[in-house]
Amino acid sequence: MRTRTIVDTRRVPHTVDGETLLITEEHTRQIPVPPRDWDHIVWTGALGLIIVGLGIVIVWSTSSIGQLLVRTDIAAPIAFAAATGFSLGWIVCMALEWLARYDPVQIRHPRAAGHVFLAADMAAVCVHGWVADSLKVGIIGAVLSGGAKALWTLALDRQAAPLSARDQQWVMAKRAQIGSRLALGAVRRQLTRAEARAADEEAALRARSDADPDGPDESEDEPDADILPLPPGATTAKDAVRTAWEAGFRDEDKIRRTASKALGRPLSPDTVARYVRALKVGA
Template identity: 80%
Template sequence: MRTRTEPRTRLVPHTIDGETLMVREEYTVDVPVPPKDWDHIVLTGALAVVAAGLGIVIVWSTSSIGDLLVRTDVLAPIAYAAATGFSLGWIVCMALEWLARYDPARVRRPRRAGHVFLAADMAAVCVHGWVADSLKVGIIGAVLSAGAKGLYTLVLDHQAAPLDARTQQWVAIKRGEVGSRLALGAVRRQLTRAESRAAAEEAALRTAPDADPDRPAPTEDDTDTNVLPLPPGAVTAKDAVRTAWEAGFRDEDAIRRTASDALGRPLSPDTVARYVRALKVGA
């Protein structure tokens, strides 16, 4: 068995003049070296070859299709930027195939879309060869794209371990449960923001100025059975600051102005800063 030596450190007692302390001691141990995983090495090499092939194909296709678009009086930067879309389309579909490799139902759509993008890329490369009076070169470039796609498909099929029907159903159920939790989290955040805005609007309406400032203030004898008096302390300074915070305000000056309007009296900056610190800690 092959081994390798590794340095280690441990704490050992050391006594001087009757006082014992724990000090560090360095030592070495022989650790067994596992045998090389040739399957992993071969797979890594195959992926490296596929990645290199994809890089060559992207450069070739972009160069050919970009030159084809330039012939239509399109600016060169725009033409070559648009040309990358032909190759990137089916390469992105290949990435989606890899992510869905354990789900045959989900992998079909990106695989079909990848074939469509690949066909468009190969056709554009062939058209460029025909326009440039070199159809053979265009066909060779198209075959390169098809070869890169074929190599990737072979590697993907090797990596995609087939799942039995029951396990596939179990995976689908768990994926649905997690997806539902993510969706509910997003909905809860939307509802929280909507409730905060509604609370801020209600607070603003409760503290709106008198619509008729020239009207004299009512006396104690003036009663109106249709008007319900606002109980004292209905809106506190803390509530006003919290409402402004939940409405999305983060600048303390803006929070102080909004809270002062809601409260009906000015708030001191120190009071607002204290409540804001408490809200930040709670968040």
């Protein structure tokens, strides 16, 4: 068995002249070395080669399709930027396939879309070869793209562990449960924002009504139970506020509603606050 040496440190007591202190001491130990995981090494190497091949295919396809688009008097930077979309389309779909490798239902859509993007990429490369009087080279470039896609599909099939029917249903139910929680959270945020906007609009309308003392009377379906009726002699705003104060009201909003009801017109909060301050000073 292969082993390797590890040096550890530990704190140990050491006594000199009757005084004991903790010092650092090194000690070595041997631990077994696990054998090489050749399966993992081979998988890592194969995956690295696939990624390198994808890079080569992207460069080839982009170069071919970019030269094809340049023939239509499109600026070279724009043509080559657009050409990357042909390869990146099916490569992004392969990434989505990887994310959905444990869900046989969700993986169908990115796989089908990847085939469509791959077919468009291969067709464009072949067209470039035909236009450039080198159809064989175009076919070779198209085969490279198809081969890269096939290798990735094989690697994905190896990595995706199959799930039993019961396990698959459990995964789908759990995903639906978490998705519902996320959706409800988003709906709650929308409702909170809508409620805040409605409250702001109501506050703005109330402030506008208070600032317009000549406006129409505020409609009330039912009288407030905690507002006492004022005698008809309270004809001025000051008298109405003082009467509400003497009736025992201390909340300025209640005083304003009581005085406004007695006067038959709304009072502004600033007016009520000014009279209330004067009554507090007099008290």
